[in-house]
Amino acid sequence: MERSGGLSPEQELALLKTRKKVIEAIGNNMDLYGITPSTGHLYGLLFFQNKPMTLDEMRQAMEMSKTSMSTGVRTLVDLKMVNKVWEKGSRKDLYEVEHDWYQTFADFFSIKWRKASEINLHALRKSRFELLSLAEQYAGDEELEQQVQIDLAKIDEAIRYYQWLIRLIETLESQEIFKLVPKDNG
DSSP states (O other): OOOOTTOOHHHHHHHHHHHHHHHHHHHHHGGGGTOOHHHHHHHHHHHTOSSOEEHHHHHHHHTOOHHHHHHHHHHHHHTTSEEEEOOTTOOSOEEEEOOOHHHHHHHHHHHHHHHHHHHHHHHHHHHHHHHHHHHHHTTTOHHHHHHHHHHHHHHHHHHHHHHHHHHHHHHHHHTTHHHHSOOOOO
């Protein structure tokens, strides 16, 4: 972790201890994002840096293998929680945390929810079509028609839900959500 200027060793230790509590909490709660605790701890480390870090610097600070570090950083970049940055005179890749946690939340859930919604909508629409074909194939079978109608009602409700979720995702992606629920810029 980056050393803080002209602090005494005692002050430095107290600061590091406080930061470590936050890093531990962040790491232990990153499962919400589907992230391992070690990758969450990496995010916490980057959060407290005042400058971008290289993979080697992160690996040394975290005492992780190069493969684990690379995988963790790639995960955080893919989720838009960490950004790859360029610094004049540096040949190595540098990374820094995305400081806008509101945008991080919006990006993460947009990515995850859109993927899940599209997969589920596709399955629901395909099943709906198959149910209608089944009902047509066995027209006149009242018991089957009744079951098909019950299933169609359930599928139609699920489709309405995923269509609503996509509209919610669009408010996240367009940042309209922040008009409905403003950021606290305290």
